[in-house]
Amino acid sequence: MSNHQSSASTLPFTNNPKRTLVIVKRLGFILLLFFLLAGLWRLVINQSSAQDLKQRTEAGLQRSVIAVHSKQGESTHKLVLPASLRGNSETQLFSRSNGYLKAWYKTLGDHVKQGELLALIDVPELEHELTQARAARAQIKARLELASSTLQRWTQLKETDGAPLQEFDEKRSTVLQAQADMASAEANIKRLENLNNYRRIVAPFSGVITRRAVDIGSLITTGNQELFALTQIDPLRLTVWVPQIYANEVKIGQEVTVNLTESPEKAATAYIEHIAGALDPVNRTRQIEVKLPNPDGKLLPGSYVELSIKVEGKTSPLLVPANVLVINQEGARIVVVDNKNRVAFHPVKLGRDFGREVEIVEGIEPQDVLVASPSDLLVEGETVTVVVAKEKEKPESKPKDTIQKKVKNPEKTAEKHKGTSINSNLYLISKMPQLGCHSFERRNPVS
Numbered sequence: 001m002s003n004h005q006s007s008a009s010t011l012p013f014t015n016n017p018k019r020t021l022v023i024v025k026r027l028g029f030i031l032l033l034f035f036l037l038a039g040l041w042r043l044v045i046n047q048s049s050a051q052d053l054k055q056r057t058e059a060g061l062q063r064s065v066i067a068v069h070s071k072q073g074e075s076t077h078k079l080v081l082p083a084s085l086r087g088n089s090e091t092q093l094f095s096r097s098n099g100y101l102k103a104w105y106k107t108l109g110d111h112v113k114q115g116e117l118l119a120l121i122d123v124p125e126l127e128h129e130l131t132q133a134r135a136a137r138a139q140i141k142a143r144l145e146l147a148s149s150t151l152q153r154w155t156q157l158k159e160t161d162g163a164p165l166q167e168f169d170e171k172r173s174t175v176l177q178a179q180a181d182m183a184s185a186e187a188n189i190k191r192l193e194n195l196n197n198y199r200r201i202v203a204p205f206s207g208v209i210t211r212r213a214v215d216i217g218s219l220i221t222t223g224n225q226e227l228f229a230l231t232q233i234d235p236l237r238l239t240v241w242v243p244q245i246y247a248n249e250v251k252i253g254q255e256v257t258v259n260l261t262e263s264p265e266k267a268a269t270a271y272i273e274h275i276a277g278a279l280d281p282v283n284r285t286r287q288i289e290v291k292l293p294n295p296d297g298k299l300l301p302g303s304y305v306e307l308s309i310k311v312e313g314k315t316s317p318l319l320v321p322a323n324v325l326v327i328n329q330e331g332a333r334i335v336v337v338d339n340k341n342r343v344a345f346h347p348v349k350l351g352r353d354f355g356r357e358v359e360i361v362e363g364i365e366p367q368d369v370l371v372a373s374p375s376d377l378l379v380e381g382e383t384v385t386v387v388v389a390k391e392k393e394k395p396e397s398k399p400k401d402t403i404q405k406k407v408k409n410p411e412k413t414a415e416k417h418k419g420t421s422i423n424s425n426l427y428l429i430s431k432m433p434q435l436g437c438h439s440f441e442r443r444n445p446v447s
Contacts, residue, residue, distance in 0.1 A: 064385040066372040067337060070318040073359055077352070079246055079309045083238040083258075085292070087231035087301045089205050094223050096198035099123035101218045106228075108212050112203040118228055119201040121220050126199070130192040137185035144178035151175045207232040210301070231301050236292040238270070240307050241285035249311045250275060256290055257308040260299075268292060268299070270307075317351050317359040324370045325350075325358065334364055335371035335378060343371065343382050 102122040106112050151171045158168050211229035214220070220227070238258065242250055252275055258268040270292040279286050290307065292299070326333045326345070333345045346368075351359025364370070371378075372389060 062383060062385050063375065063378065064387050065335075065337065065343070065374065065378075066389045067369045067386045068321055068324060068372045068389050070320045070360065070364065070366060070368070070370065071357075072366065073317040073319045073351075075316040076310060076312055079242070079249075079311045081240040081242065081307045081309070083240045083290075083305050083307045085299060085301050085303045085305060086237045086239070087207065087233055088235050088237050088291075089207065089230075089232040090301070091204060091230055092226050093118070093201055093204075093228040093230060094225065095121055095201065095220045095227060096222055097121055097123050097126065097195055097220070098222050099126075099199065099220055101214050101216055101220055103216060104212065104214070106203075106209050106212075108209055110209045111207075112209060112230070113206045114203055116203045117200055118203060118209075119214070121199040121201070123196075123199055126192065126195055130189065130196055133185065133189045133192055137182065137189060140178060140181045140185050144175070144182055147171070147175040147178045201227055203230060205230070205232055208297075233297050233299075233301060234294045236294045236299055236301060237273075238290040238292060238305070238307060239287060240290070241280065241283065241287055242309070244279055244284040244286070246309075246311050247279060247286040250286070250288055250309060254309070256310075258290075258292055259306045259308065261304055261306070317361050318364060318366060319354075319357045320360055320364075320370060321372060322353075322356055322358050323373045326374055334360070335374040336364060337369040337371060337384065337386055341383050341386055343374075343378055343380065343384055345380055 099121040102120045104119040106116070106118045112118065151174070154168045154171045158165070207230045209228055210231045211226075213226045213228070218225075250272060252272055254272045256270050256272060258270050260266065260268075270290045272288055273291040274289040276287040320334070324334050325348075326335060331347055332350055333347050336344050336346050338344060346363050348363030349361040351361045353359075369386065371384075378384070
């Protein structure tokens with residue numbers, strides 16, 4: 001029975017072998033097509049995975065940089081230079097005569113006018129020499145008068161041919177010698193009178209006595225000992241040295257501002273009076289003198305001040321964060337990212353340094369994307385990922401909460417702090433969240 005059924009089941013294949021071959025071919029073709037499609041699908045998946053892996057690998061290897069932008073600076077800025085106030089005229093007074101100080105008439109802080117007597121020096125031997133010179137002049141004058149009258153008589157005798165020519169010439173020579181002696185005596189007296197005038201110490205100009213170094217009875221020597229120091233306080237002068245980069249930006253008559261350190265809110269206006277015609281080869285600066293009116297005399301010579309000069313720049317500089325600079329043996333450079341995210345190192349010319357920000361005079365454009373804190377591994381032309389830096393928002397200041405709390409069990413608290421200065425039972429607790437602590441303020445107990 002079983003043999004009959006198996007024969008029956010295989011009968012169609014045995015009876016029609018062509019149909020069986022067709023079915024087998026179709027099944028083989030379907031299987032082949034399936035395997036081809038599966039292989040192709042697998043190949044596509046592998047290529048896609050490889051491409052994705054390559055992109056992820058390249059993205060992982062690509063560096064990220066923080067991008068910042070520059071800000072427009074001011075074309076006009078203030079050049080602040082240190083200076084010291086000086087008098088318009090300052091001098092030290094010395095003596096031209098040796099002697100003793102007889103009297104002084106002006107002292108420290110006194111205002112004097114030009115030609116006013118400040119002190120008097122006693123020189124007795126000079127007075128004696130002057131008296132002797134005047135007596136010698138009187139003798140020479142008498143001799144000159146006698147010689148002149150004698151010459152007049154001999155002149156009359158010569159006209160009548162009654163006088164020898166030799167004797168007449170001798171009389172005339174005697175008159176000439178007497179005249180020369182008189183001139184010498186007059187010059188000597190003039191010299192002694194000038195020396196006698198040097199006994200009087202007078203003010204060469206109007207000003208204020210800033211120092212007196214002698215007293216009555218002091219021995220005075222010629223040119224070796226200072227007597228007084230005199231300063232003219234209106235107007236005052238300032239001398240400053242302008243760096244070479246700004247040397248051509250200052251002009252005569254330009255207005256400047258003078259700020260005192262002790263009162264910065266009170267600024268005075270001054271003007272540039274003189275400018276040096278060359279730079280100092282040692283420090284490469286240009287000297288300028290500023291004239292400062294001081295009619296009320298409140299500004300004191302010798303004070304430290306700061307001079308502000310407005311300098312007009314030829315171009316408007318750019319302000320960049322200080323951390324974008326790359327400074328090495330090649331100089332100052334800034335890393336810039338172009339529109340294809342490729343980095344480039346631009347050499348720049350620096351201006352003023354404000355600490356967190358630096359002026360860039362030339363080398364970059366306002367639209368350039370700059371790299372903050374660039375890595376040392378960055379190279380020219382490298383492709384990077386740009387991350388834009390966000391500005392931090394300033395936190396709003398919260399008002400301080402003041403809460404009053406009573407201490408529980410004031411009797412126990414008083415016993416606990418017995419012998420100390422804490423006797424109250426009421427405290428003010430001021431919460432300060434921004435500091436993370438509390439401060440306690442003692443109050444007197446409520447009666």
